Amino acid sequence: MEYQAKYITDDIKLSCYQDQFFKSDILFEHHMLIWFISGETKIVRPEATYFFKKGDIFLIPRNQLATIINYPKDGLPHQTVVMHLTTERLRKFYDQLLIKPVTGYIPSIKHYSNHPLLESCLSSLIPYFNMNNIPKDIAHLKITEAVTILRTIDPEIDHVLANFEEPGKIDLADYMEKNFMFNMPLEKFSYLTGRSLTTFKRDFKKIFEITPQRWLTKKRLDLAHYQFAEKKKKPIDVCYEVGFENLSHFSYAFKKQFGYAPTDLLSA
Structure with a gap:
């Protein structure tokens, strides 16, 4: 670039x-x-x-x-x-x-x-x-x-x-369900939900019963599957829209999760 x-x-x-x-x-x-x-x-x-x-x-x-x-x-x-x-x-x-x-x-x-x-x-x-x-x-x-x-x-x-307030403590589950596709460090997610990183991880595990990174990966791949199956979008577009930074890594993770490649799903 x-x-x-x-x-x-x-x-x-x-x-x-x-x-x-x-x-x-x-x-x-x-x-x-x-x-x-x-x-x-x-x-x-x-x-x-x-x-x-x-x-x-x-x-x-x-x-x-x-x-x-x-x-x-x-x-x-x-x-x-x-x-x-x-x-x-x-x-x-x-x-x-x-x-x-x-x-x-x-x-x-x-x-x-x-x-x-x-x-x-x-x-x-x-x-x-x-x-x-x-x-x-x-x-x-x-x-x-x-x-x-x-x-x-x-x-x-x-x-x-004219609104100069910083993010306060908000509903973590609701926020993450709406924003999981953004590839941000956990520190950013914790700040935006009004929590320290330690509190964010603790609250997250209590709500979702899984680590944040595993949950984020699954949610992003599920969204990608929907975009392929229902919207027929191209892999290069879906990869970046759901929070992945690299097409080859995205394709590998998708196949590992679902057992087939994005191109197989699109051709089917």
């Missing part, structure tokens, strides 16, 4: 992937506002699978697990402008406002297709990526502009951006 990035500041970058595709299971520390210049992205979340292309603008909320798959398209690389809306900046922005976010609000990916105000804001950053002397306050000004536009066009965005 050939990856290149140009930065205006740590919070604003021009991201470019040149190769066939890039895949990662990600937990973003900060909200990410992304504008597509070229290429395509598939984002797998528990509630839906999202597809984004040239001209699209979307926001990925922080502390949400997602599988990101980036593709070049039409001979052009996968290229995006990415703006990190950090908690520190957002706190300063909302300190001046009397906003009370709705408690228990579960954020999903926000899609702002070809919106002229946001596109104007983000496209205006392009010249700065080729400058050596960046104006001192440009990141603050552009992020403030972007957040102001988001608040103008999306009445629910304050429930996302």
Whole structure:
């Protein structure tokens, strides 16, 4: 994978992937506002699978697990402008406002297709990526502009951006049933369910009567079997969507679990 990035500041970058595709299971520390210049992205979340292309603008909320798959398209690389809306900046922005976010609000990916105000804001950053002397306050000004536009066009965005709470202790079984397909370290799962790693492992064993890793592998393979049998998806797509990182390892694990290869199931 050939990856290149140009930065205006740590919070604003021009991201470019040149190769066939890039895949990662990600937990973003900060909200990410992304504008597509070229290429395509598939984002797998528990509630839906999202597809984004040239001209699209979307926001990925922080502390949400997602599988990101980036593709070049039409001979052009996968290229995006990415703006990190950090908690520190957002706190300063909302300190001046009397906003009370709705408690228990579960954020999903926000899609702002070809919106002229946001596109104007983000496209205006392009010249700065080729400058050596960046104006001192440009990141603050552009992020403030972007957040102001988001608040103008999306009445629910304050429930996302003004919520600074960290994950609290939640129903472990329900969370894992919805998020098992994301290939994350157990430390991340424990953090997102409001537990220490030791407590997470103890609670997990009590609920499922099996170790987390064995349970995760079985759940991912069961989902893969369903995707082949009912959806007729390709092995390369299913492999990455259910939480595996390597196609050969996935095929080996699938055959070990079910006694036949994915291609055998598809041909049948």
